Amino acid sequence: MLLAVNMDPGLSSHTMASLEQLAGESFAVVTYDQRGTSRSSEPSGGYELLKYVADLEAVRQAVGAERVHLFGHCWGGLVAVLNLPVLFLWGADDPFGLETAQATRDAFSAAQVEFVVIEECGYLWQECPDDFFSHVRAFLDHAPAD
Amino acid sequence: MKPGFLILMAMLVITLGLAACGQAMEVPTREVKVQADDVTLHV
Numbered sequence: 001m002l003l004a005v006n007m008d009p010g011l012s013s014h015t016m017a018s019l020e021q022l023a024g025e026s027f028a029v030v031t032y033d034q035r036g037t038s039r040s041s042e043p044s045g046g047y048e049l050l051k052y053v054a055d056l057e058a059v060r061q062a063v064g065a066e067r068v069h070l071f072g073h074c075w076g077g078l079v080a081v082l083n084l085p086v087l088f089l090w091g092a093d094d095p096f097g098l099e100t101a102q103a104t105r106d107a108f109s110a111a112q113v114e115f116v117v118i119e120e121c122g123y124l125w126q127e128c129p130d131d132f133f134s135h136v137r138a139f140l141d142h143a144p145a146d
Numbered sequence: 147m148k149p150g151f152l153i154l155m156a157m158l159v160i161t162l163g164l165a166a167c168g169q170a171m172e173v174p175t176r177e178v179k180v181q182a183d184d185v186t187l188h189v
Contacts, residue, residue, distance in 0.1 A: 013188075020175070032180070032189040039188035051183070058182035059189055 002140070003060060003068040004031045005076030009052065012038030018126055019071065022136065030068075032059050052079045069140055073125060086113045087139040091121030091128060114139065 002023075004016045013031035023029040033040040035047065035055055045051060056079055060068055072080035090101040098117070105115050116135050121128035180187045 030189060032187050035182075035185045035187065041186040043185035045184035055182045055185065055187055059180055059187060062178070062180040062189065 001027070001063065001065045001068045002029045002071055003056070003063075003065075004029065004071040005056060005073070005079045006031070006034070007074035007076055009034045009047070009075055010037060014038075015126070016071075016073070022133070022140070027140075028063075030059065030063055049078070056080065071136070074123075087135065088113055088115045089125065089132065089135060090115070090117050091123060091125070092117050092119045093122040095123060 002019065004013070004019050006013055006015045013033050016031045019029050019031070032055075034052060035041075035043045043051065056070075070080040072078070088101075088105050090098070092098075094101070101115075101117070105113060118128055118132055118135070121132060125132055178189050180189050
């Protein structure tokens with residue numbers, strides 16, 4: 001199962017819709033609207049980062065998966081960062097530049113970070129070449145979950 | 147039969163074939179509400 005957390009917490013999970021192409025008979029893709037966004041309700045407890053992490057855990061439990069693959073885009077990666085191993089995909093044309101990518105990668109600190117730079121790819125992975133999905137599929141194949 | 151008619155028939159067959167293929171490949175989806183600590187999440 002792939003559990004996806006979208007960029008910019010103010011956006012809905014529709015930005016992750018094209019991940020459905022990774023789904024199959026034995027592999028589910030799960031997305032959700034983050035707190036206070038789109039079809040999810042307004043939270044009574046605010047918007048601290050750890051609440052987003054708790055929401056992610058609540059979704060994991062609700063879908064009944066003991067272990068999942070997490071897919072985080074930008075902010076979504078921050079929400080998912082406590083979980084390893086990590087496939088770190090970075091578009092070579094991303095306006096923040098490779099130095100930012102390397103600093104972010106180092107923030108993962110320890111083990112099991114696979115870092116890949118994708119050519120002809122910018123900030124929006126949805127507009128990247130199919131090469132993007134090849135890396136995701138390969139990662140899913142060698143790091144199985146439920 | 148006239149060539150125009152044959153072309154029309156061929157286009158019809160291709161269109162119906164693609165539509166059937168699209169339906170066969172469609173992945174089932176469902177939506178649920180998840181109650182988290184202080185918020186209801188749309189999944």
